[in-house]
Amino acid sequence: MSNYSGIIHQATSILCSHKGSLDFPQLHRKVFQRFNITEDYFWYIVKKCPRFVVVRNRERMDEWGTDCVIVAKTSLRLCRNYTKDGCRECQELHLCKYYVYGNCRYGKGRKQCKFSHDVSSEHNHPLLRECTLHELHDDELFLLLLQNDPSLLPEVCSHYNKGTGPHGACTFREGCTKMHMCMHFVQGDCMFGPKCKRQHMIDDHGRRMLEEKGLSGDVIHDLPFIYQNLYRLNGPVVPYATRERVPEPLSRPVNLKEEMEICLHFIRRNCRFQDQCIRVHFNLPYKWEVIDGNGWKDLRHTEDIERAFCDPRNTHSPGSRPVDFLAMTRESDPVRRLSTVSSVTKPAHYILTTEWLWYYKGDHENWIEFGKPDDKQRTTSLSSRELEEAYLANCSAEVTVMKGHRHYYLSFQDMYQRNPKHNTKRRVRRRPRFISIREVEDKISR
Known part of the structure; x- marks a missing residue:
């Protein structure tokens, strides 16, 4: 299993x-x-x-x-305000930056560092657990942060990669605070390889500069690879829009035609393809399944699980063996939710499509639907329907959302809404509108 x-x-x-x-x-x-x-x-x-x-x-x-x-990849970052003004409530990690660098001088001596070296602190542990990173060793977590948070490392000098000479076109030369490294090496397309006149490793000048910034020798040694991963995380990514296979976890042939979409026509009892239909035949517009030793198996109490899932406040379903909606597991076994096609892809007269609603977390632990007024009667520039259309077009995209005079970046991949001015983040959730079994039957009968 x-x-x-x-x-x-x-x-x-x-x-x-x-x-x-x-x-x-x-x-x-x-x-x-x-x-x-x-x-x-x-x-x-x-x-x-x-x-x-x-x-x-x-x-x-x-x-x-x-x-x-x-x-x-991770969306977690170190809080920039933690070491400045004593930030208390945010969705970023409160850690000593030099501890992450592996070279905090206070951590090695008698004098205790005034900034936290505790990854499992009361503030940090819930954030790590929500991102399922709480079981990583400290050095594994720190590498993950370094290659995902560009603010932790100096940029690669673009002027060094132009012109001729040992410092390229960089006028600061050895006084430059940016990394002198071959940009094509970072991008993985340097045609010269070991014969390249630009640096593919950290030279003595770079090492001295990085040591002054507090980075340990082990981190400096791995930096060329970390810079490559920083570029990869912001470079061309394989799109998720390709046809998905939904294989079984065991070593048996995979049905490549298997779909995760419930057939609308079958619910209305008029699917002309019958057993030849490539979509799932089920009597509801949603279906919850769990992996057992023989493949996917229906979960009991489907309506109760669905009702809980539709409420953005919930991270688990009710019952003694709850479904974890964030990890999509039940007691570590994979869980999946099948549903009918999104309502934005069909005309309005189609019944029993799935209406997806988009929410962001408010200031008082509440969840506010996009396009609806918050407690100060402010509304976002994009509604649930507009976000759903953008998400279906590219589920790895980042879109701009306005609310009042402020603008935010919403990342579909991370499901966070970020304020670029204050570098704060709010969680975002995509949940369907609940429809009961009785409502389904009423719609069909009409």
């Missing part, structure tokens, strides 16, 4: 212990040593989980991901 959350943790730990990224076949082989998981099912998890970013390794990549790199 597959341990879905365990697989994600194991893959993350492996990536972080291998400088933040690995080729897909290498990663699968290492995960396979602990979990008996087929390559195609692992590929499905990697593509679906926001923890991982799939990056093209060369110009061509086959369907199975054998020619791509998997990079570990």
Whole structure:
């Protein structure tokens, strides 16, 4: 039986212990040593989980991901205000930056650092647990932060990569506070290789500059790879819009025609394809399933699970064996929700499509739907329907949302809304509008 959350943790730990990224076949082989998981099912998890970013390794990549790199991703950041004005309530980690660098001088001596070295503090642990990073070792977490948070490292000097001479066109020369490194090496496309006149490693000047900033020797040694991953996380990503396979976790043939969409016509009892239909035949517009030893199995109390899921405040379903809506697991077993097609893709007269609603977290632990007024009667520039249309067009995109005079960036991949001016974030959730079994029957009868 597959341990879905365990697989994600194991893959993350492996990536972080291998400088933040690995080729897909290498990663699968290492995960396979602990979990008996087929390559195609692992590929499905990697593509679906926001923890991982799939990056093209060369110009061509086959369907199975054998020619791509998997990079570990997180939306967590260090709080910039923590060391300045004593920030207390935010969604960022409160940690000493030099502890993350591996070289806090106070942590090594008698004098205690006035900033936290406790990854599992009362403030940090809930954030790590929500992102399922609480089981990582400190050094694994720190590498993950370094390759995801650009503010922790100096930029690569663009002037160094122009002109001739040992410092390129950089007029600051050895006094430059940016990294003198070959940009094509960082981007993975340097045609000169070891013969390149630009630096592919950290030179003495760069080492001295980084040591002055507080970075340890181990971090400095890994920086060329960390810079490559920083670029990969912001570079071309394999789109998720390709046809998804939904494989089983066991070693049996995969039905590539299997779909996760419930047939609208079957619910209305008029599907002309009958058993040949490639969509799922079920009597409700939603269906909850869990993996057991023989594949996907229906969960009991579907209506109760659905009712809880539709409320953005809930992270778990009711009952003694609850479904974790954030990890999509039940007692570590993978769970999935099947549904009818999104309502924005069909004309208004189509019944029993799924209406998805988008929410952001308010100031008082409440959840506010996009396009609806908050407690100060302010509304966002985009409604749930507009966000749903944008999400279906590109589920890895980032869109701009206005509220009053402020603008925010909403990341579909991270499901966070970020204020670029104050560098604060709010959680975002996409949940369906609830429809009971009785309402379904009434709609069908009409």
